[in-house]
Amino acid sequence: MTARPWWQSSVLYQIYPWSFQDSDGDGIGDLRGIATRLDYLVDLGVHAIWLSPIFPSPMADFGYDVAEYCDIDRRFGTLADFDALLASAHARGLKLLLDFVPNHSSDQHPWFVESRSSRDSPKRDWYIWRDPAADGGPPNNWISDFGGPAWTYDARTEQYYSHAFLKEQPDLNWRNPELRAAMLDVLRFWFARGVDGFRIDVLWHIVKHADFPDNPINPGWDPAMGEMHRVFQLHSTDQPEVHDIAADMRAIADAFGREGDDRVLIGEIYLPVERLMRYYGLAGEGVHLPFNFQLIDAAWDARSLARMIAEYEAALPPGGWPNWVLGNHDRPRSATKRGPAQARVAAMLLLTLRGTPTLYYGDELGMTDGVIPPDRVRDPRELREPGLGLGRDPVRTPMPWDDSPHAGFTRGEPWLPLGGDWRERNVAAEADDPHSMLALHRALLSLRRAIPALAVGAIRLLEAEGDVLAYEREQDGERIVVALNLGHDAAPVALPAGQPILSTLRGPLPSSAPSVLRPDEGLILKVDASA
Incomplete structure (x- = not known):
């Protein structure tokens, strides 16, 4: 490690x-x-x-x-x-x-204040400015992640600036x-x-995108999704130059x-x-x-x-x-x-x-x-x-x-x-409850520090059925199995021979690998060397 x-x-x-x-x-x-x-x-x-x-x-x-x-x-x-x-x-x-x-920065950042002051400002190109569309509206159909156009018009310089979020958050021009x-x-x-x-x-x-084309319309858009999803952000995000x-x-x-x-x-x-x-x-x-x-x-x-x-x-x-x-x-x-x-x-x-x-x-x-x-x-x-x-x-x-x-x-x-x-x-x-969520996190984090297999070991998914998710972590021959019951009913599970070392539920740990996980139980098992 x-x-x-x-x-x-x-x-x-x-x-x-x-x-x-x-x-x-x-x-x-x-x-x-x-x-x-x-x-x-x-x-x-x-x-x-x-x-x-x-x-x-x-x-x-x-x-x-x-x-x-x-x-x-x-x-x-x-x-x-x-x-x-x-x-x-x-x-x-x-x-x-x-x-x-x-x-983006704030619109009160000195860079943007200077950029906004004039089309001839030395920092004009530090932000994304575009001329209006032919109808005088925004340059394209891009939508802010907070709803509304991703463009705000600046009357003083007669151009729009881009903002993927609030108009108070103008986009920086990384080009x-x-x-x-x-x-x-x-x-x-x-x-x-x-x-x-x-x-x-x-x-x-x-x-x-350097040419600022319209984003494709999302045909499956529902207003409940939020306005940002009205288009697919094909040209306004995830460009190769990033x-x-x-x-x-x-x-x-x-x-x-x-x-x-x-x-x-x-x-x-x-x-x-x-x-x-x-x-x-x-x-x-x-x-x-x-x-x-x-x-x-x-x-x-x-x-x-x-x-x-x-x-x-x-x-x-x-x-x-x-x-x-x-x-x-x-x-x-x-x-x-x-x-x-x-x-x-x-x-x-x-x-x-x-x-x-x-x-x-x-x-x-x-x-x-x-x-x-x-x-x-x-x-x-x-x-x-x-x-x-x-x-x-x-x-x-x-x-x-x-x-x-x-x-x-x-x-x-x-x-x-x-x-x-x-x-x-x-x-x-x-902190005073040994069965609290905080106690569980402390126990889990302690195990990660103590057991290299849990911190950096390989992972292998194990066969399981129904509501059980199970996998093995292994490092330098040490094997740990994690079995998680994602359901609210007891669930059968086939685990290798070993010693349970932590459960998400109250009660004494079983002395050996159980054949059934309790409802809503997660269990960590240290596999026997001979298993």
Whole structure:
């Protein structure tokens, strides 16, 4: 394991800074707050933390509209606070990753202010400007991911600018060499400061077709899907030129890395598997981990999951390392989608598959989507397309630490309401319960650290029937079998001889491999050497 990059045997933990821990009573989480909770993360057993954006921003999209790439938003603290957090994390053996937002900036970024000032501005071409169509409307039919045209008219210069998201998030023009150099310098700035890597926001979006043709109409579009799906994003995303940019980013990361202390790049890419694999690069010159989001929306069916795992593993290029995600700041929480019992099974799946898993803050507690009253909605996506269930506020509610006022998250009024069950489902309550979701995560993460087969071993799917998904992990002759009952009834299972070492359910472990899994049970078995 020591010869491998650290991120291959690691578990990543995503922190949404707004919601993790507030230190100054303004109701918004901050860097000093995160620093006070590092020991919790060490005890949990994760290896690295990824912070969603913390850069100066007007917060039209909660930090994904960056107004300055090389500083810290005062809501979260200062560069000195960041340096202190980084040093504290490293002192505890934790890596720290930042969120790089390369597709767009804020419309208040000085670059865009200058670009917008005149058609003759030296930075005009740092963003994507086009003349109106013949009828005076937008240049093409591209649609923002938040609904409405992906173009906004600027009356002063009589052109439209492109924005894949809000109009306050103008798209950067990565075809311009000066812009490209400036953005790559952002990576160098933070790497030089000591960060261990980046999650790269909407990587597949950052280059658009040079001729800006219309996107194909989606004949199966339903308004309930959200307006962005009215067209197929054929020409506005996933262009061939993006891979050269990813290679440049990779070269910078590799240049700052050294043996035993690699830097890592993780790409946010929502694409089918065969297109996702291209982001590894032809010879390992792409991102290290193109995020694999399949589990988030997967049908909770054992046979479907087995096929998905097999097809994903088979698609990996030589040297490509797998990764898995159950939830994030944009998608419904696992416990909401699957219920509390199967959320435990899903956690065992996530943390025992081959590859690098990412945990979303609070999922280790079994947090569910919060209920946001209409007058407390903050998410621009929900405000623009209300009633479709696309809002992201419910998965961004504050972390519940205890049953004190405001759940120990803040002394003030939280920026979003707490989840409905925070008095019972919080860190303090679950820490004292050996059968809690938190206890299960700690046990799973401890096993990953103790058993190389679970961290970096090979995977082999085992024959199973009905609601049972089973697979073996193996490393240097050590064999571990994971058997998951995805159903609510007892299920027969044929397991090799061995010793059960962890179940998702209460009660004593059987002395040998059982022939039946209990309803909603996940089981980890250490296979006998003679089996």
